Amino acid sequence: MIKMATTTPRPVQKARPISAERLEEFRARFDEEPRNRQSMNAVTTTPVHTIAKDRRVVSRMDHIYSHHLPEAKATSQNGSGRCWLFAALNTMRFKAIQDLKLPEEWELSQSYLMFYDKLEKANYFLEAILQTLDEPVGSRLLDWLLASPIQDGGQWHMFTSLVKKYGVVPKSVYPESESSSSTGQMNGFITAKLREFAAKLRARSEAGATREELEREKDGMMEEVYRFLSIHNGEPPKNFSWQYRDKDKNFVRDENITPQKFYEKYIGQDLDDMVCLIHSPQPGKKFNTLYTIRFLGNVVGGDPIHYLNVDIDILRDAASKQIQDGKPVWFGCDVGKYLDRDAGIMDTDLFQYDLVYGSHLEMNKAERLDYGQSLMTHAMVLTGVDLDAKGHPTKWRVENSWGEKVGDKGFLSMSDPWFDDILYEVVVDKSRIPAKLLPILEQEPVELEPWDPMGSLAV
DSSP states (O other), X not given: OOOOOOOOOOOOOOOOOOOHHHHHHHHHHHHTOHHHHHHHHHHTTSOHHHHHBOHHHHHHOXXXXXXXXXXXXXXBOOBSOOHHHHHHHHHHHHHHHHHHXXXXXXXXXXXXXXXHHHHHHHHHHHHHHHHTTTSOTTOHHHHHHHHOTTOSOBOHHHHHHHHHHHOOOBTTTSOOOHHHHBOHHHHHHHHHHHHHHHHHHHHHHHTTOOHHHHHHHHHHHHHHHHHHHHHHHOOOOSSEEEEEEOTTOOEEEEEEEOHHHHIIIIIOOOGGGEEEEEOOOOXXXXXXXXXXXXXXXXXXXXXXXXXXXXXXXXXHHHHHHHHHTXXXXXXXXXXXXXXXXXXXXXXXXXXXXXXXXXXXXXXXXXXXXXXTSOOOOEEEEEEEEEEXXXXXXEEEEEEOSBOTTSTBTTEEEEEHHHHHHHEEEEEEEGGGSOGGGXXXXXXXXXXXXXXXXXXXOXX
């Protein structure tokens, strides 16, 4: 008979309050260090990031690159979390502007895809509720589903699912609305209704309703969501006419075209050729492994979330090659870390907080992910790379979606150490990655829990 190993539980330690004696020690040690008083005097009157900013880093991070793609006018997501849509559509408008000689301010409609994203997210959420009817109120999974059922954020494969189903349209055909530019009130109302719908479906299930009856009720709920979205944004077009003058003043008109045909005719990118690479060095994840996230998506039956976890050198090499080949790169990062918005600089050495606080931030990338200090929060586009004499990137040109007042007319400069430490994913053509990794894309992905940091959404 095998004897099972046992462990002795640790005794529960009684919580210790801060004593008066310890508080006096804190005071004495603070006062005995002149730097503390100097930092206090500075930071109580000036933002700490201004005090800590390293002038030498600002001086060396210019906006000149050895490889710099042609660029259009910077876009603005305004008061919304649609960066992932802006970034993805900006990679597509890049080609259209070049091919059709369109003016640099031309854009594809972000609000068109936002409309269907929210409609699909509502359906995805209600279907998830029907799949989890046995989950008790207060369970971690149900709480996660109810937290933000129709939020603005997204991921690359959520974008591809929308484009494949609904196509794209020019921004002139479906322009911004007040609610698409400032989504808070619309999201708040629809979120309240979706939670109400969830409660009704669960109550009806407990009362003995069949799945068919619940599905019929869900269809009526989805009709309401469509009505709400149309009131806030206007109904999206089924077909439309588009006309423009190119840079050579030639007039072009295309009549009665559908959004799907517009994508096929004027964009034409094969989205199945693109792969999402991530760098997650957590001990619980393996490199050269395909991952997916449970209950993360928007279009039921659309493209599943697939991440190929690889070493950061593979991300860097693939992104650099794609830019050198003349194509921009969609990427996701933790944008708020080591960022100077006004100067448009992202560099891990930008702020010397240790000189202000007398303390270093010492967590590595894996620890920050494991302990909630970092995750992917924002999506942008790489449009340039500066290579040294050995062909190694030293910094990257970044197209953001915060308007033209940030950085270099809306563009940022990212150091290569920032790329290593703060960037989490890139989307590149399959041809840019080592051939030995391609078979992994056909394997069954490892499923991660919805609350895994790799399941975060770009806003």
